[in-house]
Amino acid sequence: AQKITQTQPGMFVQEKEAVTLDCTYDTSDQSYGLFWYKQPSSGEMIFLIYQGSYDEQNATEGRYSLNFQKARKSANLVISASQLGDSAMYFCAMREEENRDDKIIFGKGTRLHILP
Amino acid sequence: DVKVTQSSRYLVKRTGEKVFLECVQDMDHENMFWYRQDPGLGLRLIYFSYDVKMKEKGDIPEGYSVSREKKERFSLILESASTNQTSMYLCASSHRDSNYEQYFGPGTRLTVT
Numbered sequence: 001a002q003k004i005t006q007t008q009p010g011m012f013v014q015e016k017e018a019v020t021l022d023c024t025y026d027t028s029d030q031s032y033g034l035f036w037y038k039q040p041s042s043g044e045m046i047f048l049i050y051q052g053s054y055d056e057q058n059a060t061e062g063r064y065s066l067n068f069q070k071a072r073k074s075a076n077l078v079i080s081a082s083q084l085g086d087s088a089m090y091f092c093a094m095r096e097e098e099n100r101d102d103k104i105i106f107g108k109g110t111r112l113h114i115l116p
Numbered sequence: 117d118v119k120v121t122q123s124s125r126y127l128v129k130r131t132g133e134k135v136f137l138e139c140v141q142d143m144d145h146e147n148m149f150w151y152r153q154d155p156g157l158g159l160r161l162i163y164f165s166y167d168v169k170m171k172e173k174g175d176i177p178e179g180y181s182v183s184r185e186k187k188e189r190f191s192l193i194l195e196s197a198s199t200n201q202t203s204m205y206l207c208a209s210s211h212r213d214s215n216y217e218q219y220f221g222p223g224t225r226l227t228v229t
Contacts, residue, residue, distance in 0.1 A: 004158075043204065043225075044222050045206065103161060105161075108156060
């Protein structure tokens with residue numbers, strides 16, 4: 001079974017609109033961390049945001065916020081006021097901290113296209 | 117700034133050749149990782165290492181080996197390259213027990229002909 005599911009292979013969004021990228025996860029651990037990374041066409045992976053399973057508030061970093069719904073095992077990324085430079089692949093990822101092995105499991109990604 | 121560097125951005129090798137992909141990090145991270153990235157499959161973990169001379173298999177270790185003789189350097193070795201190993205290879209590093217992110221290198225796009 002997939003541990004990280006990103007159901008949207010691709011999305012097209014008009015510039016300045018808000019974007020929600022979906023991510024659901026599967027774990028039996030009580031302690032885990034959730035990540036979002038951005039990969040522009042240049043190829044480098046850029047860390048965007050982190051949410052710990054015990055964090056009560058949704059994580060925010062500038063225009064990025066993580067809509068964490070623990071009961072639904074959902075960790076959607078919200079980008080407010082999208083910009084052309086947001087066009088990229090986006091990966092959701094999870095670290096199951098009870099394994100103590102520091103591995104991060106990645107989803108298959110969503111390709112976001114921002115239209116002018 | 118954390119820096120993870122990879123020896124080549126682009127590499128073309130022939131089937132059967134031995135291939136070395138080098139990764140170096142300058143942040144004294146204990147953990148280092150090798151992934152391959154293929155369209156529609158996301159990032160898949162090949163091998164990782166928690167410390168010098170330690171290595172652990174990831175999800176797809178077949179056809180690969182690794183070497184970590186120094187803390188800052190983690191090498192991925194393709195003993196006999198095959199065309200199905202044509203891919204983007206990404207190296208990453210992190211502190212042990214870190215609740216935060218892995219830092220990635222720029223990637224090596226390997227083509228095996």
